[in-house]
Amino acid sequence: MTTGxxxxxxxxxxxxxxxxxxxxxxxxxxxxxxKSVKALLAGDKEMAEEVIEDDLKVNTFDVxxxxxxxxIIVMRQPTATDLRLIMAIIKTTSDLERMGDEAKRIARQAxxxxxxxxxxxxxxxxxQMSTRVIGxxxxxxxxxARRDVDESFNVIxxxxxxxxxYENLVRQQITYMMEDPRKIPVAIDLLWSSxxxxxxxxxxxxxxxxxxxxxxxxxxxxxxxKELEKHL
Amino acid sequence: MTTGxxxxxxxxxxxxxxxxxxxxxxxxxxxxxxKSVKALLAGDKEMAEEVIEDDLKVNTFDVxxxxxxxxIIVMRQPTATDLRLIMAIIKTTSDLERMGDEAKRIARQAxxxxxxxxxxxxxxxxxQMSTRVIGxxxxxxxxxARRDVDESFNVIxxxxxxxxxYENLVRQQITYMMEDPRKIPVAIDLLWSSxxxxxxxxxxxxxxxxxxxxxxxxxxxxxxxKELEKHL
Numbered sequence: 001m002t003t004g005x006x007x008x009x010x011x012x013x014x015x016x017x018x019x020x021x022x023x024x025x026x027x028x029x030x031x032x033x034x035k036s037v038k039a040l041l042a043g044d045k046e047m048a049e050e051v052i053e054d055d056l057k058v059n060t061f062d063v064x065x066x067x068x069x070x071x072i073i074v075m076r077q078p079t080a081t082d083l084r085l086i087m088a089i090i091k092t093t094s095d096l097e098r099m100g101d102e103a104k105r106i107a108r109q110a111x112x113x114x115x116x117x118x119x120x121x122x123x124x125x126x127x128q129m130s131t132r133v134i135g136x137x138x139x140x141x142x143x144x145a146r147r148d149v150d151e152s153f154n155v156i157x158x159x160x161x162x163x164x165x166y167e168n169l170v171r172q173q174i175t176y177m178m179e180d181p182r183k184i185p186v187a188i189d190l191l192w193s194s195x196x197x198x199x200x201x202x203x204x205x206x207x208x209x210x211x212x213x214x215x216x217x218x219x220x221x222x223x224x225x226k227e228l229e230k231h232l
Numbered sequence: 233m234t235t236g237x238x239x240x241x242x243x244x245x246x247x248x249x250x251x252x253x254x255x256x257x258x259x260x261x262x263x264x265x266x267k268s269v270k271a272l273l274a275g276d277k278e279m280a281e282e283v284i285e286d287d288l289k290v291n292t293f294d295v296x297x298x299x300x301x302x303x304i305i306v307m308r309q310p311t312a313t314d315l316r317l318i319m320a321i322i323k324t325t326s327d328l329e330r331m332g333d334e335a336k337r338i339a340r341q342a343x344x345x346x347x348x349x350x351x352x353x354x355x356x357x358x359x360q361m362s363t364r365v366i367g368x369x370x371x372x373x374x375x376x377a378r379r380d381v382d383e384s385f386n387v388i389x390x391x392x393x394x395x396x397x398y399e400n401l402v403r404q405q406i407t408y409m410m411e412d413p414r415k416i417p418v419a420i421d422l423l424w425s426s427x428x429x430x431x432x433x434x435x436x437x438x439x440x441x442x443x444x445x446x447x448x449x450x451x452x453x454x455x456x457x458k459e460l461e462k463h464l
Contacts, residue, residue: 070316071320072313074312077309079306083305085307087302091326094323094326108439172421174416174417177413181410181413184410184416185406188402195427
């Protein structure tokens with residue numbers, strides 16, 4: 001092996017290791033979101049508190065992966081594509097960490113709602129929305145693991161449906177509030193929760209955009225979906 | 233000059249250049265936030281649309297600064313503190329970009345409200361909150377420029393007041409909604425806007441945490457304020 005090959009081999013090993021960490025972190029974040037929504041729907045205060053506590057674990061992943069990436073940069077001095085990969089990993093981790101924060105926010109609303117007692121019909125659309133968003137995140141992680149541009153592109157398209165889910169939910173809650181002011185406080189909690197879900201969907205898209213950037217070398221972070229279709 | 237000194241000198245020049253870009257971007261973001269709030273308070277649709285358009289400029293800064301940082305890493309191969317500095321710049325830029333997105337969200341609410349016509353008393357507390365948040369961001373940028381730990385710490389403490397502003401505003405809007413259901417749609421818009429401001433405050437704190445990390449070498453991203461006081 002030449003020195004160049006040796007470094008490149010080591011780099012690949014390092015990347016594999018850090019990718020595994022990112023996927024583990026992603027798995028934990030998916031779990032946090034699932035639990036926070038479950039707690040919201042069931043008014044389960046204990047489960048919500050668990051989510052809030054476990055956010056520490058998400059944060060630890062964030063700091064550790066950052067450290068790993070920094071030392072890869074120092075040790076392996078990656079250039080071009082390799083550096084782009086490390087940057088994508090750093091950004092993905094940061095998005096996952098913020099998704100964890102959103103799960104914590106949903107858990108806080110769950111605790112709030114568990115104290116108030118809600119009208120069951122108010123929860124109608126949030127479950128569907130959460131299923132869609134969690135599906136997006138799972139697929140985004142998959143696309144990240146396999147550097148799959150097609151899958152990335154699919155996820156970005158699903159986000160339009162999530163945005164629609166969200167708009168419908170807001171409209172519906174406003175109707176409930178106008179019908180019966182007693183529904184206002186819980187409606188507000190549900191609006192925050194649905195906003196959190198909508199942001200999680202946005203961040204799943206961010207991850208997919210990094211994948212596209214990695215594979216295609218195009219920075220699509222600030223490009224509309226239609227433009228994106230033309231590019232690819 | 234030895235080769236080492238030469239590289240280090242070049243690195244300093246690069247950092248100065250990229251720092252200037254970050255501060256310019258920060259100035260633009262401050263302006264975007266100010267304009268979005270002004271548009272909200274005055275029901276000024278044109279100004280709101282300007283903010284939405286100018287978000288492109290914020291995004292361009294984001295992509296450009298990222299590129300600059302990547303090429304600094306490749307050209308200068310920074311290690312330890314120098315690499316930490318570049319990472320802090322990348323993260324700061326990303327936070328500024330997201331703040332720009334929040335300004336865009338406020339601008340969208342402004343357009344929405346301009347169509348509805350609002351009850352003036354509903355705007356009472358959002359102006360105060362926005363002044364505080366914009367003050368935080370200006371100070372955070374200042375702390376970033378001068379790597380000022382004390383100033384960073386001050387900003388993080390102001391965030392507690394912003395959180396209080398925000399809680400009060402939510403409570404107040406809920407009261408308005410309960411009193412008069414006609415106030416509900418605008419109240420919802422204002423809740424979103426105040427949430428956006430609250431998030432901008434959080435992100436100003438993020439910037440300050442990077443500064444503390446840079447100077448003190450402590451990663452304080454996930455540490456509570458009390459813990460932080462102990463550390464410093």
